[in-house]
Amino acid sequence: KAGVTQTPRYLIKTRGQQVTLSCSPISGHRSVSWYQQTPGQGLQFLFEYFSETQRNKGNFPGRFSGRQFSNSRSEMNVSTLELGDSALYLCASSLGTGAGYTFGSGTRLTVV
């Protein structure tokens, strides 16, 4: 079966712009989470969605937001981009508690 698909793979944006990243989970997975990966901070949790509802949010500013659609696909949005937002953004989907998470390849965002 298809894995977790993230688009686009690479993005270059300018400071102050906004960006939208997309994630299609594994079919049947209703939980979708987003993570930011940077060399300095490692992997940090952004938010988790289940059945179109945000269930959990990490310690990120309000510029980071997301949503989930009825087909479980998810998007995350970052507004007013800053240089420090440059990172690999990973999406993960899960069947539920204890099932483990399957990650996508990520979207590498570079802010210049």
Added chain:
Amino acid sequence: AQRVTQPEKLLSVFKGAPVELKCNYSYSGSPELFWYVQYSRQRLQLLLRHISRESIKGFTADLNKGETSFHLKKPFAQEEDSAMYYCALSASFQGAQKLVFGQGTRLTINP
């Protein structure tokens, strides 16, 4: 607060030698622990979960609640084991879930 600590950023062993990647956690609830692996230029992959007590690619990990540890072990390292390894804790609250990752250990297997 939930926390995962991987004390070694880098670990280098020779092929055929035993490997142990350390992971300690802090969590007030009942922990669900995972090991993820990231090979060069590949996506993060689930290696092990404590709940299934399985052995994958020769790796095992035992949850020690007394020592709050979940160390990853392999008796005989192979060159293809070279990768970045992350220990992660699934923290749940009223159904909401998130993974808390350690900083990772880069394992290098020397020929």
